Amino acid sequence: MSDIRILCIEDNAENRLLVRRILEAEGFSVLEATDGPSGLESAAQMRPDLILLDINLPEMDGYDLARRFRNTPGLQQVPILAVTANVMQGDRERSLEAGCDGYIQKPIDVDRLPEQVRAALQKTGTERQV
Ligand code: MN
Numbered sequence: 001m002s003d004i005r006i007l008c009i010e011d012n013a014e015n016r017l018l019v020r021r022i023l024e025a026e027g028f029s030v031l032e033a034t035d036g037p038s039g040l041e042s043a044a045q046m047r048p049d050l051i052l053l054d055i056n057l058p059e060m061d062g063y064d065l066a067r068r069f070r071n072t073p074g075l076q077q078v079p080i081l082a083v084t085a086n087v088m089q090g091d092r093e094r095s096l097e098a099g100c101d102g103y104i105q106k107p108i109d110v111d112r113l114p115e116q117v118r119a120a121l122q123k124t125g126t127e128r129q130v
Contacts, residue, residue, distance in 0.1 A: 005029045006117065007048035009039035009065070010083070011057050018108060019052060026114045036060030040068060043075055050121055052104070055084035055095065063098040070099035079124040081116065083108070 006028050008019045020030045031046055033039035036057055043051060051069065055062035062082055069075045082095035085106035092103045102120050104113070 003029070004050075004121065005031055005046065005048045006050050006052060007031045007033060007039070007043055007046065008052045009033045009036070009042075009057070009062075010052070010054040011035060012054070015054070015106075015108065018110070019113070022108075022110055022113050023117065026117075028117070036065045036068075039065060040072070043069065043078070044072065047074065048078060050117060051078055051080045052117075053080050053082050053100065055082050055091070063094060066095065066098040066100050077124070079120045081120050 006023055008016055008030055010016045010019065010032070011034050016032050020032070023030050031042055031048060033042045036059060053062045053066060057065070062084070066080055066082070069078065069080060080100045081102045081104050082100040083104045083106060084091055095103050101124060102116070104116055
């Protein structure tokens with residue numbers, strides 16, 4: 001089991017379960033949060049190595065949340081991958097502007113998610129031995 005911890009912030013239970021299954025099978029530890037406030041709290045307490053951030057969350061959307069992470073001491077460097085079903089042009093730019101490091105389109109591709117996560121960890125120099 002690796003000590004790399006991924007925080008999945010996602011309001012949809014099926015998607016959380018999917019992410020958990022895929023990433024645990026690859027040896028990552030998966031933490032879950034269902035909305036912005038609990039995601040912020042979990043991140044501050046758990047200091048995850050990477051955050052998978054659903055953009056479409058109730059109340060506080062993922063863009064707002066990403067900006068908050070970037071303004072929270074200790075969380076500024078944590079890589080964030082935005083996850084969204086929205087295929088509107090400009091979403092990628094919006095997520096990057098909000099402070100995300102990358103962008104994953106829903107539906108989540110079971111075969112590609114592990115490599116997308118590893119790439120984000122490597123890009124930000126986070127990856128240890130998996
Ligand atoms: Mn959602």
